[in-house]
Amino acid sequence: MSEKIRSYWGWGWEQALPDDKAKEVLAALISMSFKGLTLTHKPYPNIESVTLAPSQIHAPAQLEDIASSSIYDRASHTYGKSYLDIFKGFHGDFSNAPDLVVFPSNSDDIKAIYQWAQDCNIALVPYGGGTSVVQGTECYRGADRECTSEGYAGWVSLDMKKMDRVLEIDQTSKAALIQGGATGPVLQEQLAEHGLTLRHYPQSFEFSTLGGWVATRAGGHFATLYTHIDDLVESVTMLTPNSEIKTRRLPGSGAGPSPDRFCIGSEGSMGIITEAWIKVQTPPQFRSSLSARFKDYNQAVDAVRAISQAGLYPSNCRLLDGNEALLNGISMNGESIFLLAFESSDHDTTAWMERGVEIVSEFGGQLGRGPQYKNAGDRANREDESGSWRESFFAAPYRQSALVSMGMMADTFETAITWDKFHALHETVISRVQATMNELCGQGLISCRFTHVYPDGPAPYYTFIAPAIEGKEIENWQAIKKIAGDTLYEFGATITHHHAVGRMHKPWYKKQSPDAFSSVLKASKKQLDPKWILNPGVLIDAD
């Protein structure tokens, strides 16, 4: 069996990208929603065809063993996984490739890399799973001019993959000390040996890392309560170019502004998350789930709001609008689909679900196959709509890469907003993005799901798909992202609920972030990264 290889241009494992037959099925599904569209597809590209500009720098002797300048390493560390990234990668444009990729095994390696970067004016871009969809891990040479008058001598991608161990387990407190470079499956496997689990499943779970999650405030699969990794962090260790922030393991604290919350979301601009104590749990033994159909989307939204304010704290509480249900192959008739689930390692969740069913019914939802009450180990549970959804959820990024190869533009944006403003935002976003796609691409499809909900508002997540116009793919994609970002800003939403800011969202982040707080972050960066070597261009502008 050949070793699995990460695609250097598209999502995930090269071997797991949809094959020709899968692409035909996908094409058929897409064709149902688009008029007169004939999808042809080019074959996936090959690393042999990639040429890169020569590296501008060489690793010093001390770091030679942990540095690589191979075409594969440089190309595969060039981009994240937005449409823009995949499009460029598919077409062999790796103009922002790092000069080198370094793979530290421990904090001493990182300190040596920092020293070298500071001495030689080298920009360092921390890299976890490379699943950023906001240009968070890109050697974005635009920042050269932005950050220093003379530009950097070179750009280096710092891949944390070798620091992937669960270092310590506290069974009593249910917490684990995990290194920043551990991916979802790798840390999950180590926790499982101790009968524990993290229950944090971003869509990027298979490849993204704990350190990346903490650095970007990743959203997990819990739809309520523990929505972001932020809520599961007990303490962090962040190594900065000139110091280390190592916080105490504390279940709660009232001692000054939270140092954890300063590190969480710093997106590699202040330091690298080398390890963190994370709250874990025993695997759920009880699970209940239902799916319901709503003819009226607004009523479905009201039902979700009622549930989010009921103090029931479901693990899943996802509302898919008609287009979202269609795109995921769950429902074809335009109805909204609502997925609700409760899980517990401690108690039967029947009472919780019974109240959920009452609320769903009060608001006119028609129950699908559920409610079903199952032991969580029972995979039969997954045969309902909720199961279809889950399969589709993790397959979606692979489908996006396939769509790009078929000449489609497909991407997402997401936000959070208070309930009072949701409807106005939603209707405007849908209509503006639809109009922009119609104008630029002739047609398009936009769908929405709630990934997370709070008592005071939802986190809507939008997917847009349109036939790309050859030669205008990037320009059109930028126009759509701009109308979306502008609308989110205009209606008081956030430019990101869990995809982070990176370089892509910075224009709106700068408007959304209070100026005085931006000045605080800049002063902080000067304190921790005085040579301004870490992830330049992300979050914070240089003077």
Place this chain on the structure above:
Amino acid sequence: MSEKIRSYWGWGWEQALPDDKAKEVLAALISMSFKGLTLTHKPYPNIESVTLAPSQIHAPAQLEDIASSSIYDRASHTYGKSYLDIFKGFHGDFSNAPDLVVFPSNSDDIKAIYQWAQDCNIALVPYGGGTSVVQGTECYRGADRECTSEGYAGWVSLDMKKMDRVLEIDQTSKAALIQGGATGPVLQEQLAEHGLTLRHYPQSFEFSTLGGWVATRAGGHFATLYTHIDDLVESVTMLTPNSEIKTRRLPGSGAGPSPDRFCIGSEGSMGIITEAWIKVQTPPQFRSSLSARFKDYNQAVDAVRAISQAGLYPSNCRLLDGNEALLNGISMNGESIFLLAFESSDHDTTAWMERGVEIVSEFGGQLGRGPQYKNAGDRANREDESGSWRESFFAAPYRQSALVSMGMMADTFETAITWDKFHALHETVISRVQATMNELCGQGLISCRFTHVYPDGPAPYYTFIAPAIEGKEIENWQAIKKIAGDTLYEFGATITHHHAVGRMHKPWYKKQSPDAFSSVLKASKKQLDPKWILNPGVLIDAD
């Protein structure tokens, strides 16, 4: 009916301080736990007896109308409400009295005060309810030498009491925009007009303010989930000496390090919380509660841990050790008392409580009067141990003031720690504080309750009472606080879970806070308060 007046030296309303008869009852209760103690008490002091040094400064014409230099205003704004504060106030030592007290009505007033303070080198101490137990609102002239070579020209207490309005209600999202100076009852009354409630009851609820809660990360009555005000903040407006940080109303966000979390806990060192959007709710309609007795404290702790890790999220989950039950008049036989309650505005909580009962029984707890299932409006519910506890909870600060008048030393300290380290910390704290009281005061009583619990650890809250030795009250109190703080630090706990840092806890906070993060806070303060006029001496050291 005469208007209620805040005591200028002790807790709360002057009229509500225990009278002679109440003091006799208290003395009898105390005598049961102390050997050979004859408690005499001096009468409460009178404001007429207070003399203060003359004010060093005068308000400029523009601010004359909102400034006061009356003896009562200056004396009552001198201290918070720790033992140290009350002892000094009782004995007429107001050496740290502010030169002036100002009462802004709006942000423009605050800006004018900032301008004056920056122009004239005046230290400003933000003041909410004056209930700090950590010298957080004290004009701590020790900071004079610490912060500027020449010292400040004067110290001014900035009382937010006039900014006490609920400005806006969002019924759909269940949130309210509340001014920083609103006390618990004042904001609660305004919310009630809209059928809403905050459900955040710190022990200081009657006097402390929303802005004070946000600035100090106050703990509320929810024992799980929404333990700190942090968890209820949707957005904040913090006015700094040279700018304003006004964050977006967002149910959740992943856009960079949280600006809210930077303001929350800044303790008046960066700016003043002028208003905040806070998550509110409809009043609970369902409530279930029980009390249980445990012969074995360790088993009780295990029961609480199991409940905290069960995902049940009780509103009350308080464990009182034998001494705590004794001091609160709930139980005299040394058994630990466990109080568990669930509340909901949405659903009957029977299933939740049934599981709670199972866990309590599994760990050997003997049920008291509960479980009782009541409509939350039914006050009969309060006749059980949980009701006795609640009454005692809010009366405790009044009792402390009375005890000081009776020559007793009584104070508290609190922390949070992971479960794995709790027992070692607890045993050491108890034995060291007990030994110190024995050595210095001849005897003493130390008790513990859990105020809040998390899946990964409890927040233990300690009360210590000892006969004060005349002339050595402050010295002995300091010795006890020192052994407590040192022990918390040594065992990896936090110096405060919800009492804040202020000036009292700063020595331990400085050790606990990562150096690099302290440098970030200092850089931030220089950015927002370049003249270093706001609450000097709190949290951050000057160079």
